[in-house]
Amino acid sequence: MPVLFFDIGATLADGRLEADGSLTLLPRPRVVAVLDSLREVPKGIISNPGTSEGAAASAAAALHEAFPGRFPDDGLVHWGPKNSRRLFEEAVASAAGARAGAVEADECVFVGEDSQERAFAREAGMRTAAHPVFTLAAMENRPAFWTRIELPEGQELPGLAAVANEAEVVPVHVASERLVLAMATTRGVHTLERAGFTVDMRGHVEDTAAFLVRDNRPLQVADTFADTPSATRYAAETSLRARAVFGFVADELAGTATPPVASLGPAPGGVYLAAPAGTPVEDVHLPGAKPGHTERLLPDPALLAPRDEVRPAGLTAMAGDGLPSTRTIAVVGAAVTPDVLRGHVARISGIEPLVAGRPLKVRSRDASAEDNGRVVEALARRFQDLGLTVRLHPFRWRGHQLFNVEAEHRVTGADSTVLITAHLDSTAANGEFFDADGEPRLYDPAVDPAPGADDDGSGTAGVMAAAECLKVLLEDGGAPTRNVRFVLFNAEEQALVGSKFYARAAAAAGDRIAGVFQMDMIAGRQQGTTPTVEIHSGSSVPGPVVSASDALGGRVARTVPVIDPEVTVQQVTGADDPAVGRSDHASFHERGWAAVAVSEDLFSTPDGAPGNGTRQYHTPGDTLHDQDHSTDFAATVARSVTATALTLAGL
Known part of the structure; x- marks a missing residue:
C-alpha cells in the first residue's frame, strides 16, 4: 500500500492569518471527499509553515481542526522549506514506520499544486499528483494530461460541471461557453466523452504549470481569408495569433526551460502553454504588448460553478442612479x-521612511524583494490602527x-x-541596467530599485x-x-x-x-x-x-x-x-x-x-x-x- 503526503497551502486548504495571529485553514473543494475515499491509506504532510516562532505548532493545530482525524500519524508530518529534495527524502524515510517495513521511494506519493515542489519530490523518487483529485491515479501510476474540453451545441457549462465534479477532471480555465482547459486522466477523459463532450488531450501535466499569454497587437491575416466567412476568418486569426505568441515565448525561454514549454493550443487573445517547473514565463514580455499579458492558471473544481449563483440576487440591476450623496x-x-x-x-x-521615526526606506516591492514583506507588515498595521479586522x-x-x-x-x-x-x-x-563593465544586463529584483x-x-x-x-x-x-x-x-x-x-x-x-x-x-x-x-x-x-x-x-x-x-x-x-x-x-x-x-x-x-x-x-x-x-x-x-x-x- 502506498504512503501519501500532501502539501497544505492551496492544495488541501486555503490559509489565512487572523488578527490574533492564529492560522485558519479552509478545505479546498473535493479535498475532504478524496481524503475520506482513501481512509485506509497512510497519509502525511509535507508543508512549509514559515519561519516565525510557533509556526509549525500553529499549522498543526489548524490542520487537525480543518481535517479532524484524517492525519493521525505525527511521524508522517514534515514541516520545513521545500526548496530541494531533502524534505521529501525525509518523508520517504518516515514512511517505513507507517508501513512497519522498508518502503521504496516510488511507493510514496506527493500531492501538491506547486510544480516546483512536485519536481523536487520526483527527484527524491516519489510519484506526484498535481491535485488531490488525481491521488488515486498517482497511486496506480496513471498520469494526468492537459486537456481541452469542447462543449458541442446542446451541452452547457453546468452539465460539464456535473460530470467533471464526479470524475478525474479539474478545470483550470473557462475560455468560453464552448471551451474549457482542464487537467484530466484518461479515465476522466473517457467519462467526459461518454457524456458527449469533445476532448483533446495534450501533454502530461507532471511538473508543469499552465499559463495564458495574450497578445493585443494587430495581426496581419493573409489575403486568402479576406472573402471567407467570419467564423473561418476568426479561426484563422486565432490559430495564427496562438502560433505567433507561442513561438515568441518559446524562443525567449530557449535554454531556460528543460524540457521546453509546450503549446496547449489557442486561448482567448493568445495561447495556452505548459511550462516546466521554475520556468520564468512571467518574465517574458512581448514587445509592444500592453500590461498584464500573462495569466497564471490555477486548478479549481469550483471554476465551473454556475455564474449566476455566486452573487446575491438583484445586484445586477443595482437600483437607483447610484450617485453618491x-x-x-x-x-x-x-x-x-x-x-x-x-x-x-x-x-x-x-x-x-516606510514607518515614521525609523530609518528603513523601501527600495522595491517586487515579489522577490525583501522589502515586499516589510511593506505588507506596515500596511497591515495601518489598517489595524483604523479599527478594521485584518x-x-x-x-x-x-x-x-x-x-x-x-x-x-x-x-x-x-x-x-x-x-x-x-x-x-x-x-x-x-x-535598463548595466554591469560593472557598462554592459547591459537583465533586471535583478533582488538588488535593483522598483519604486512603482x-x-x-x-x-x-x-x-x-x-x-x-x-x-x-x-x-x-x-x-x-x-x-x-x-x-x-x-x-x-x-x-x-x-x-x-x-x-x-x-x-x-x-x-x-x-x-x-x-x-x-x-x-x-x-x-x-x-x-x-x-x-x-x-x-x-x-x-x-x-x-x-x-x-x-x-x-x-x-x-x-x-x-x-x-x-x-x-x-x-x-x-x-x-x-x-x-x-x-x-x-x-x-x-x-x-x-x-x-x-x-x-x-x-x-x-x-x-x-x-x-x-x-x-x-x-x-x-x-x-x-x-x-x-x-x-x-x-x-x-x-x-x-x-x-x-x-x-x-
Whole structure:
C-alpha cells in the first residue's frame, strides 16, 4: 500500500492569518471527499509553515481542526522549506514506520499544486499528483494530461460541471461557453466523452504549470481569408495569433526551460502553454504588448460553478442612479486628498521612511524583494490602527512566502461585501541596467530599485485613503448596509497570481461579493494633456458577470464628473476591452463577480492614438517625482472610486 503526503497551502486548504495571529485553514473543494475515499491509506504532510516562532505548532493545530482525524500519524508530518529534495527524502524515510517495513521511494506519493515542489519530490523518487483529485491515479501510476474540453451545441457549462465534479477532471480555465482547459486522466477523459463532450488531450501535466499569454497587437491575416466567412476568418486569426505568441515565448525561454514549454493550443487573445517547473514565463514580455499579458492558471473544481449563483440576487440591476450623496462626496473630498495620497506613495516607494521615526526606506516591492514583506507588515498595521479586522492570506510563488492583505468592516446581517482593491507589489523589468563593465544586463529584483509609485503605489494609496475615509464616515454616524473590504494583492506583476489565489479562496469560502473596484495605476498623466479616466469592465467570461460588471462600471462613470467635471471618462466594455484579463479584477470575473479596473489613460484608443498615462511603466523612473505623476489626478480617480464603492455599500 502506498504512503501519501500532501502539501497544505492551496492544495488541501486555503490559509489565512487572523488578527490574533492564529492560522485558519479552509478545505479546498473535493479535498475532504478524496481524503475520506482513501481512509485506509497512510497519509502525511509535507508543508512549509514559515519561519516565525510557533509556526509549525500553529499549522498543526489548524490542520487537525480543518481535517479532524484524517492525519493521525505525527511521524508522517514534515514541516520545513521545500526548496530541494531533502524534505521529501525525509518523508520517504518516515514512511517505513507507517508501513512497519522498508518502503521504496516510488511507493510514496506527493500531492501538491506547486510544480516546483512536485519536481523536487520526483527527484527524491516519489510519484506526484498535481491535485488531490488525481491521488488515486498517482497511486496506480496513471498520469494526468492537459486537456481541452469542447462543449458541442446542446451541452452547457453546468452539465460539464456535473460530470467533471464526479470524475478525474479539474478545470483550470473557462475560455468560453464552448471551451474549457482542464487537467484530466484518461479515465476522466473517457467519462467526459461518454457524456458527449469533445476532448483533446495534450501533454502530461507532471511538473508543469499552465499559463495564458495574450497578445493585443494587430495581426496581419493573409489575403486568402479576406472573402471567407467570419467564423473561418476568426479561426484563422486565432490559430495564427496562438502560433505567433507561442513561438515568441518559446524562443525567449530557449535554454531556460528543460524540457521546453509546450503549446496547449489557442486561448482567448493568445495561447495556452505548459511550462516546466521554475520556468520564468512571467518574465517574458512581448514587445509592444500592453500590461498584464500573462495569466497564471490555477486548478479549481469550483471554476465551473454556475455564474449566476455566486452573487446575491438583484445586484445586477443595482437600483437607483447610484450617485453618491452630498454628504458622502464631502467626506470623500476631505479625506482622499493629493497630500494624503502623496504621503502613502512616498512611504511605500522609498521617498520617505516606510514607518515614521525609523530609518528603513523601501527600495522595491517586487515579489522577490525583501522589502515586499516589510511593506505588507506596515500596511497591515495601518489598517489595524483604523479599527478594521485584518487578515493576511499566505501563498507561495517561486519559493517565496507572500501575503495578500485584507482589512474589513463587517456589518451584521449584510447580504454581501464590497471590495476596494489594488496591488501592492512593483517591478522595474522594463528598465535598463548595466554591469560593472557598462554592459547591459537583465533586471535583478533582488538588488535593483522598483519604486512603482504609479504602478501600483498610486492604487495602493487610493485603497488606504478609502479606508481612512470609511473611518471618518463611521465616526460621523455612517452605517453601511454591506460589508466593506479593502484588499491589497501581492504578485500582480507575476501573472496575477496573488488575486488568483485570493478569489479562488473567496469562492471556496462562499463569499458573496457585490462588486470589486480595482485601482491599478491612477496617477499617470502627461503634462498638458486632457485628464482621462479609463473604466474597464470587459470580460471574456460568459454569463451575468458581463452585464453586472458593466453596471458597476457605469456607476463609476457617472460619479467621475460629479467629482471633477473637467475629466474625460472612457468606459470600455465587452470582450475587446484591452484590459480583459490584465489586472486583478479579472480574477473576480473568473468567479462570476462584478468587477472593474479603474486606471489612468493607459491603453491606446481604437484608432491607435496612444494613452497619456505614465511613460515610466515598469522602470526605475516610476517615482513620485516623475513629471507624469500627478497626485491631483490620482485624487480625482480615488475619490470617484471611493465614493462609488461606499455608496454601493450603503453609505
